[in-house]
Amino acid sequence: MLDNKLANMFLMEIEEMIVELEEGLVSLEKNPLNYGLINQIFRAAHTIKGGAGMAGYFLIVDFVHVMEDILDKLRSKKLTVTKEMISELLKAVDVVKQMKNEISSKDSIDENPSYQIIQDNLKKLLQNKEEIKESLPEILVEKQYEIILKLKPDGLKLNFDPNPLIEEISKIGKITSVINPDPTLWNILLKTKEPISAIKNIFLFISDDISITIQEISGNAVIPAKAEIQSDSTTLEKKAEANFSDKKIGEILLEEGKITEDVLQDALSKQVSFRESKSSSFIRVDTEKLDKLVNLVGELVTGVSQISGAAHRVKEKYIADTDSDDLVTSIESLDQISRDLQEQVMLVRMVPVEFTFNRFQRLVRDIANELGKKINLEMSGTETELDKNVIERLSDPLNHLIRNCVDHGIETPEERRRFGKDETGKIFLKAMQKGGNIIIEISDDGKGINRAKICEAARKNGLIAGDGSQLTDNQILNLIFEPGISTAEKITDLSGRGVGMDVVRRNIEDLRGRIDISSIVGKGTTFTIWLPLTLAIIDGMNVQVGTEILTVPLLSIIEQIRPKKKDIKTVEGKGELVNVRGTYFPLVRLHELFHFQTDYIDPTKALVLVLESEGRHFCLMVDNVLGEQQAVIKALDKNFIKIDGISGATILGDGKISLILDIHRLEKIAFNKT
Amino acid sequence: MKDDTYDYIDDTFDNMVSSEGDQYVTFTVAEEEYGIDILQVQEIISYKGFTKIPNVSSFVKGVLNLRGAVVPVIDLRIKFKMEEKKYNKYTVIVIVVVSGKTMGIIVDAVSDVVGLNKNEIQPTPEFAAKINTDFIKGMGKKKDSFIILLDIEKILSFEEFQQVSAIIK
Numbered sequence: 001m002l003d004n005k006l007a008n009m010f011l012m013e014i015e016e017m018i019v020e021l022e023e024g025l026v027s028l029e030k031n032p033l034n035y036g037l038i039n040q041i042f043r044a045a046h047t048i049k050g051g052a053g054m055a056g057y058f059l060i061v062d063f064v065h066v067m068e069d070i071l072d073k074l075r076s077k078k079l080t081v082t083k084e085m086i087s088e089l090l091k092a093v094d095v096v097k098q099m100k101n102e103i104s105s106k107d108s109i110d111e112n113p114s115y116q117i118i119q120d121n122l123k124k125l126l127q128n129k130e131e132i133k134e135s136l137p138e139i140l141v142e143k144q145y146e147i148i149l150k151l152k153p154d155g156l157k158l159n160f161d162p163n164p165l166i167e168e169i170s171k172i173g174k175i176t177s178v179i180n181p182d183p184t185l186w187n188i189l190l191k192t193k194e195p196i197s198a199i200k201n202i203f204l205f206i207s208d209d210i211s212i213t214i215q216e217i218s219g220n221a222v223i224p225a226k227a228e229i230q231s232d233s234t235t236l237e238k239k240a241e242a243n244f245s246d247k248k249i250g251e252i253l254l255e256e257g258k259i260t261e262d263v264l265q266d267a268l269s270k271q272v273s274f275r276e277s278k279s280s281s282f283i284r285v286d287t288e289k290l291d292k293l294v295n296l297v298g299e300l301v302t303g304v305s306q307i308s309g310a311a312h313r314v315k316e317k318y319i320a321d322t323d324s325d326d327l328v329t330s331i332e333s334l335d336q337i338s339r340d341l342q343e344q345v346m347l348v349r350m351v352p353v354e355f356t357f358n359r360f361q362r363l364v365r366d367i368a369n370e371l372g373k374k375i376n377l378e379m380s381g382t383e384t385e386l387d388k389n390v391i392e393r394l395s396d397p398l399n400h401l402i403r404n405c406v407d408h409g410i411e412t413p414e415e416r417r418r419f420g421k422d423e424t425g426k427i428f429l430k431a432m433q434k435g436g437n438i439i440i441e442i443s444d445d446g447k448g449i450n451r452a453k454i455c456e457a458a459r460k461n462g463l464i465a466g467d468g469s470q471l472t473d474n475q476i477l478n479l480i481f482e483p484g485i486s487t488a489e490k491i492t493d494l495s496g497r498g499v500g501m502d503v504v505r506r507n508i509e510d511l512r513g514r515i516d517i518s519s520i521v522g523k524g525t526t527f528t529i530w531l532p533l534t535l536a537i538i539d540g541m542n543v544q545v546g547t548e549i550l551t552v553p554l555l556s557i558i559e560q561i562r563p564k565k566k567d568i569k570t571v572e573g574k575g576e577l578v579n580v581r582g583t584y585f586p587l588v589r590l591h592e593l594f595h596f597q598t599d600y601i602d603p604t605k606a607l608v609l610v611l612e613s614e615g616r617h618f619c620l621m622v623d624n625v626l627g628e629q630q631a632v633i634k635a636l637d638k639n640f641i642k643i644d645g646i647s648g649a650t651i652l653g654d655g656k657i658s659l660i661l662d663i664h665r666l667e668k669i670a671f672n673k674t
Numbered sequence: 675m676k677d678d679t680y681d682y683i684d685d686t687f688d689n690m691v692s693s694e695g696d697q698y699v700t701f702t703v704a705e706e707e708y709g710i711d712i713l714q715v716q717e718i719i720s721y722k723g724f725t726k727i728p729n730v731s732s733f734v735k736g737v738l739n740l741r742g743a744v745v746p747v748i749d750l751r752i753k754f755k756m757e758e759k760k761y762n763k764y765t766v767i768v769i770v771v772v773s774g775k776t777m778g779i780i781v782d783a784v785s786d787v788v789g790l791n792k793n794e795i796q797p798t799p800e801f802a803a804k805i806n807t808d809f810i811k812g813m814g815k816k817k818d819s820f821i822i823l824l825d826i827e828k829i830l831s832f833e834e835f836q837q838v839s840a841i842i843k
Contacts, residue, residue, distance in 0.1 A: 295742065296742075298742065299741065299742030302742065547726075548725065548726050549725075593728070594726075594728030594729065595728060595729065596726065596728065634742075634743075634744045635744075636727075636737070636744060638743070638744065638775070639743065639744060639745050639746060639775045639776045639777060640727075640737065640744070640746040640775070640777075643727055643728065643729065643730065644729070645728065645729075646727075646728070649725070649737060649744045651739050651742065651744075655739055656723070656725060656739065657725040657737050657738065657739050657744055658725065659725065659727070659728075
């Protein structure tokens with residue numbers, strides 16, 4: 001039991017650490033001298049090792065240990081970052097991932113010869129006694145600094161003694177001179193290889209009454225790089241991360257009576273609280289608990305709105321009674337509170353897209369290397385938040401679109417040079433919120449989409465007749481979302497078989513979103529995805545068929561019309577078509593499809609909704625439209641079974657249940673497709 | 675010593691249960707008395723209307739809102755191919771939990787809770803008439819009453835619902 005708990009905790013932790021490793025390594029490749037980053041990667045590897053040891057997965061311990069060795073040597077500058085090394089380390093991360101998957105599926109790891117190969121490769125890297133290039137910024141040539149300490153006018157009573165400080169300064173370099181022209185001024189000259197930040201760190205505990213100026217001097221000329229010391233929390237934070245023994249200064253200052261015990265403890269606790277605030281600002285919550293919470297709050301909202309309805313009826317009955325006024329006002333404020341509560345609870349499920357987006361750095365790097373292309377993935381709006389369920393299901397379609405950008409969109413460096421473009425291609429991944437929607441844009445500055453090729457492929461597949469000249473540009477571009485269309489000249493491992501874009505669109509429509517494309521030849525292609533903020537709530541239109549009320553997702557509704565007699569045509573006496581401003585769309589009678597009884601059988605008396613599913617339009621006949629509603633979706637198969645054409649149920653204001661239509665499936669049922 | 679004490683308690687508990695037998699909630703459908711194991715019954719509610727579900731077996735009358743849960747309801751009269759009866763405010767729905775799913779069964783009226791010992795239950799006999807006895811666990815006899823004990827899991831077999839929905843596809 002305990003083992004299981006440990007294993008579960010480990011699995012949860014390792015997932016994050018793997019992501020951190022992967023992201024860290026990919027960005028390390030771009031900034032090989034970022035030692036902060038190396039430290040971060042090292043810590044991630046170390047955490048994995050520690051967790052694996054605790055949970056008893058020693059294969060992982062052994063494996064990560066070698067990675068850690070390399071990272072440690074990088075950290076201590078005994079090795080330098082190479083492209084090969086990053087590739088090997090990333091492969092090693094993949095092994096750890098695989099091991100993790102094995103653990104979660106069968107709680108043990110099998111020996112695998114390929115693990116050994118990768119481990120051996122890592123060990124080879126370790127033995128590479130490559131000399132470190134001399135251009136590392138950390139190993140600077142010796143520089144001279146002038147440090148000026150000046151007591152402020154009222155600082156004299158501090159009885160300031162600079163000697164402990166001078167001693168501390170001498171530890172990081174050579175003090176060439178100390179001039180003390182008057183009791184409030186010290187002028188220290190220091191020769192050191194350490195960066196200016198190291199000097200600043202010494203003065204963190206100095207009181208505000210002393211002004212400190214550090215200047216770099218080359219020869220006798222003073223370089224205008226001035227640095228005032230600030231004793232605010234940001235410097236403390238840097239201090240906390242730096243490798244200097246902060247306590248020591250604190251202790252010295254304390255011994256010398258320069259600061260009181262309280263001040264020292266305060267400063268130290270600031271550091272500690274800074275560290276703590278970073279680690280305790282998040283808690284892990286089982287998503288099942290969240291779902292329950294969302295459900296309960298949804299019920300609360302319906303419950304309150306039912307009471308509110310009853311209260312209004314009571315008020316109408318006893319209109320003269322002031323108590324009934326009080327009842328209505330207090331219930332209305334309760335109603336507002338419960339809605340606010342619902343909104344807040346929904347927010348709990350939201351997570352930033354950052355983590356999903358960051359994973360694509362690795363994808364782009366790997367494919368670009370494989371294809372010999374140079375590509376930068378740039379991101380913005382990564383703080384945009386989306387329902388966790390949406391994000392999880394968005395990962396696959398995004399993956400596919402980005403693969404497409406890398407594979408088909410961006411040209412090879414030679415091609416790009418020929419077109420006068422920067423050798424390095426760019427892919428932008430952008431997220432933003434607009435109203436109740438999240439918009440995600442994937443764009444590249446590649447070659448754009450060749451319309452003629454799409455038309456040719458569509459003609460071959462029998463999707464269009466003729467050369468496509470009768471279609472609008474937008475219609476042509478949208479053909480790439482049809483099954484079997486590919487414009488790739490050669491089929492690669494990654495894409496080009498023409499399967500995929502139709503799946504991408506279906507995945508996004510399953511999330512009740514939609515995808516658009518725009519493309520300029522020679523300039524690039526942009527895919528825009530609209531998504532609802534959450535899957536738990538749907539904007540719906542309530543419609544009536546006979547005695548039943550059904551909910552149609554608002555996103556699928558193009559418009560609602562009441563057709564005139566002349567707008568309805570039949571084919572072979574049965575197939576009904578409705579003329580919607582010049583285009584004929586097939587008519588589906590919902591009551592026939594669902595076998596519901598209704599008096600509305602004449603389309604000119606009933607209402608017709610024009611719906612869109614996967615780019616196809618059709619008309620759905622209902623009795624009447626009742627109005628819009630934000631519906632909390634409940635799964636039908638929780639207590640029952642899935643019903644074809646129904647995506648779920650929702651509870652109406654009066655407590656009745658309304659079924660939510662699955663327009664995508666409805667279209668398939670109506671037109672006899674499976 | 676300690677173990678003996680527990681054995682003693684266990685024995686007493688067993689005796690208590692066996693003296694009362696298993697408990698059944700009994701109800702009437704078309705003047706016949708039926709019984710369901712009380713452990714499977716969650717609650718009993720009155721009829722307040724349903725929402726129809728398209729394209730399912732006719733005995734699935736629809737879904738109702740049970741404190742926010744969407745619960746399907748079946749009519750035993752239709753299931754047993756008996757004459758249908760109009761629902762009114764005295765129509766009762768027995769809410770049962772079958773393999774983790776909550777469902778409602780429409781019955782004419784709920785009568786009682788009875789305890790039946792093993793010797794008060796006789797196995798399902800064969801019938802001359804062509805009726806489905808698959809979902810009958812046995813027959814309970816107590817004094818004058820004769821109770822048909824239902825195997826609720828078999829009545830609410832999800833395969834049956836699914837078969838219907840497969841036909842539509």
